[in-house]
Each structure stands twice: as structure tokens, then as C-alpha cells.
Ligand SMILES: Nc1ncnc2c1ncn2[C@@H]1O[C@H](COP(=O)(O)OP(=O)(O)OP(=O)(O)O)[C@@H](O)[C@H]1O
């Protein structure tokens with residue numbers, strides 16, 4: 001397990017170590033059995049009739065981040081996220097929320113975790129058809145035992161928060177798909193959870209509405225800084241929303257990193273396939289694209305911050321007509337010229353610090 005480069009962060013919201021979920025007969029024997037645990041997904045099913053939906057997975061979700069879980073259909077995304085609140089019981093491993101052992105929680109503690117500390121938004125909205133919008137939004141508060149007056153007030157506030165002013169008295173059938181998902185979102189927000197869990201919430205929506213909803217999530221995250229775990233199999237959604245992305249295949253972590261790390265440094269061919277069509281200049285920053293400064297570059301001229309996206313640097317270089325210095329904390333840490341920018345666009349790794357080594361980011365998975 002490797003450490004982060006940053007200084008020690010606060011206790012993670014979720015800390016997951018060597019987590020397994022195996023479905024099938026005598027599932028519990030699989031994680032502890034070296035031979036069985038080492039089998040490929042297909043071999044395991046053939047030998048034991050079991051499916052290892054989550055295999056020996058370790059990661060932390062940090063407070064305030066949008067943590068995206070990605071992977072092809074059947075890779076174990078929903079199972080993994082449902083294990084976090086024990087909607088699916090893990091087969092083996094360590095699972096903590098705010099440092100507390102989730103697997104050791106009794107019924108009451110677990111109910112509190114599901115009703116108060118987390119809230120889930122589903123792909124199929126999961127609204128109650130006979131209730132009004134406001135009553136759907138207030139549903140979680142009703143379960144919590146809040147008084148009618150209080151929960152209606154809170155429900156109305158949340159309906160407005162997600163942009164559904166004036167629609168509170170409608171029934172779900174009287175809303176568009178996008179509006180229904182806003183109700184799902186408002187319902188999750190109403191309980192003021194520490195973590196919002198999204199399982200492909202927007203995949204049933206058409207692309208324009210989907211984009212609206214992504215903007216909504218970004219806005220809510222910016223305003224509230226709430227921790228979010230977001231499942232998707234859509235790469236552009238993952239790149240747009242994720243602070244970090246965990247990529248799964250056959251129940252295992254293939255890579256965990258920032259969008260930039262994943263696009264610039266795919267761990268293997270599976271990830272490379274995923275990111276093949278990504279416009280790299282819109283994800284990669286000049287910190288990764290720059291070359292070392294040389295004497296001939298001088299100390300004058302325009303500056304860029306290291307986090308500037310290459311697409312913006314292209315404009316800046318075009319405008320100024322000269323190389324630009326990348327300046328961090330008043331110190332020149334590198335130079336951006338046409339060649340650096342072209343390397344990014346052409347898909348040639350501009351790193352010269354050894355980070356171009358594919359597979360390196362795999363280690364990050366355990367952080
Ligand atoms: N209750 C179950 N019993 C047996 N196998 C299951 C069960 N639930 C899930 N699986 C299997 O576990 C694997 C992972 O399923 P999961 O639903 O987590 O995938 P996913 O990544 O969410 O896929 P999708 O993108 O289609 O939603 C799949 O092979 C699935 O068939």
C-alpha cells in the first residue's frame with residue numbers, strides 16, 4: 001500500500017481494505033482460500049459456482065470529494081457501493097465509516113447510517129407514484145420521525161433547491177424524466193446526509209438533460225462540499241464530475257487516480273481503451289505537459305499556473321506568440337512551448353520525470 005504525497009488528511013469518510021463480495025454457494029470460503037482467491041472470475045465460477053463481484057478491493061473516500069466508480073457492466077460497481085452501507089453484506093474485509101467499523105454495527109447503528117448519514121439516488125428514480133413531489137422529497141424525513149409541518153417545510157426548501165419551484169404538488173407521472181431525477185436528488189439531500197451515493201442516476205436521461213443534471217451535481221457540490229460517491233459507466237461523466245476515479249474490472253480495481261492521472265497514464269489496455277477518445281488537452285494540465293526551464297528561456301514573459309489546462313495554454317501561447325513560464329509560488333518550475341502542447345494533443349506523454357511509466361498509478365489504488 002502506498003501513501004499519498006499530500007500531508008495526512010482527516011479520517012476518510014469511507015475506508016475500505018481487502019473487501020470481498022462473493023455470491024454463490026459457500027461464498028465465505030473464497031476470500032481466505034489462496035487457490036480460489038487467485039482464480040480468474042471465469043475459473044472461479046466454473047470451479048465453485050460463485051461470482052466474486054468485488055475482489056480484494058482497498059481504497060479511501062476522502063471528506064468532500066466526488067469519488068467516481070467506473071467500469072463496464074458487471075464489473076462490480078453497484079455491489080461495491082451497496083457494500084458500503086451493507087445493503088449487500090460484504091463477504092470479507094475491513095470497512096470503516098469515519099473510523100467506525102461498519103461490519104460490526106448493530107441493527108440500530110446501521111439503520112442510522114442508512115437513514116441519516118447516507119442517502120442514495122438511483123437510476124430508476126424510485127419515486128412513490130401516489131405521493132406529491134414534496135411528499136416524495138420529505139419521505140426520508142418521515143422515516144426519520146420528523147413532524148409533518150417540519151418535513152413539509154424542509155421538503156419545499158429542497159424542491160426549490162433543485163430547481164423545481166412551483167411543481168411541489170404534482171405527482172411523479174406529471175414530470176419529465178429529468179424532473180423526476182431532480183426529485184430523487186432532492187429526496188436524498190433532504191436528510192442532510194454526510195455522503196450522497198449515486199448509482200448511475202442519469203443514465204436513463206437523454207444527453208441534454210443528463211448534462212443539466214451533471215451541472216446540478218457540480219453546483220450542489222461546489223455550494224455544499226458534500227462527499228459524493230458516483231457510479232457511472234460513462235467516461236465523460238466521470239471526467240466531468242470526479243475528483244478521483246476508481247476503475248473496476250471483474251470486481252477488481254484496475255486504477256484509482258485523478259481524471260488527469262487516468263487519461264495521461266492509463267494503467268493498462270483496459271483503461272487505455274476507456275480513455276482513447278478523450279480530448280487530452282481538456283484534462284491534462286501544464287504541470288504534466290511542461291519541459292524543464294533552460295537558461296535561454298529567461299525570467300521574463302507571461303506566466304501560467306501549473307493547474308492550467310493544456311487547452312487554455314494553447315490559447316495563451318497562440319495569443320502571446322512565445323513560450324510561457326509555468327510558475328508555482330513565485331518560482332518558475334517549467335516552460336510550455338509548442339512542442340509540449342503538441343505532444344499532449346498527439347497523445348505522446350510529455351513527462352520526463354518517469355511518470356510516463358504505465359502501471360505506475362496502479363499503486364495509487366491502495367491509497
Ligand atoms: N445477487 C446476486 N447474485 C449473484 N450474482 C450477482 C448478484 N448481484 C450481482 N451479481 C453479479 O456480480 C457481478 C457484478 O454485478 P454489479 O451489479 O455489481 O455490476 P455493475 O458494475 O453495477 O454493472 P451495471 O453497470 O450493469 O450496473 C455481475 O457478474 C453480477 O452478475
Ligand SMILES: [Mg+2]
Pocket residue numbers: 077078079
Ligand atoms: Mg450497477
